Amino acid sequence: xxxxxxxxxxxxxxxxELYGVASSPQPGLLxxxxxxxxxxxxxxxxxxxxxxxxxxxxxxxxxxDVRGDRSKLMGLLATFRDDHHSLASxxxxxxxxxxEHPAVSEVVAAIGYCFGxxxxxxxxRAGVALAGTVSIHGSxxxxxxxxxxxxxxxxxVCHGSADPHIPLSDVTAFAEEMDGAQAEWQLNLxxxxxxxxxxxxxxxxxxxxxxxxPAADEQSFDDVLRFLTTLKN
Numbered sequence: 456x457x458x459x460x461x462x463x464x465x466x467x468x469x470x471x472e473l474y475g476v477a478s479s480p481q482p483g484l485l486x487x488x489x490x491x492x493x494x495x496x497x498x499x500x501x502x503x504x505x506x507x508x509x510x511x512x513x514x515x516x517x518x519x520d521v522r523g524d525r526s527k528l529m530g531l532l533a534t535f536r537d538d539h540h541s542l543a544s545x546x547x548x549x550x551x552x553x554x555e556h557p558a559v560s561e562v563v564a565a566i567g568y569c570f571g572x573x574x575x576x577x578x579x580r581a582g583v584a585l586a587g588t589v590s591i592h593g594s595x596x597x598x599x600x601x602x603x604x605x606x607x608x609x610x611x612v613c614h615g616s617a618d619p620h621i622p623l624s625d626v627t628a629f630a631e632e633m634d635g636a637q638a639e640w641q642l643n644l645x646x647x648x649x650x651x652x653x654x655x656x657x658x659x660x661x662x663x664x665x666x667x668x669p670a671a672d673e674q675s676f677d678d679v680l681r682f683l684t685t686l687k688n
Contacts (some may be wrong), residue, residue, distance in 0.1 A: 464548035483559035487571030514549030582647030610640035615648030
């Protein structure tokens, strides 16, 4: 069962999808889509986590006016990339909806893919009181690095070693940022995995540097599940 949830943020109507609604409240996850928007990849990932006993809100970061309009989409992506305060505020809108939903016992973590990974990390950098944040083949760079002691959430990053879109220099800078912020964090590096390694419907060679890798997909999913279990202990 999927619930369509409309919610406003800064004058924009967002349309999310809640998966895993059960007869009793379940722990909640905020799942943030990639750059293409709330698509089949995001829905599949939401269903995967819902099957593990979570209520998952597949958030909408764009709104209906942006869907299908490439010019508006690219402009909004540029705004969010340069202004992580706005990015965190948009993600926070979905988090608030999830927190207040009767199907949710407690919100455990925010999980994001590609662009969504950047959004999830923006919540952590903003000091949002989540138990955890997870970035999966997500952007790691930020114009506003976290200050010492500012990160409340535990952080997990799942990254492909062969990802040309997120260079290792960004990984090194992220590690230095997290250490400087005194965060509790970990990074899992998957050998030979390129960008978007969880996108099983990606057409090989369609986008340079983007490819599905089954081993990295399954291992990262298992790693995230273990990480989530530690948050509930």
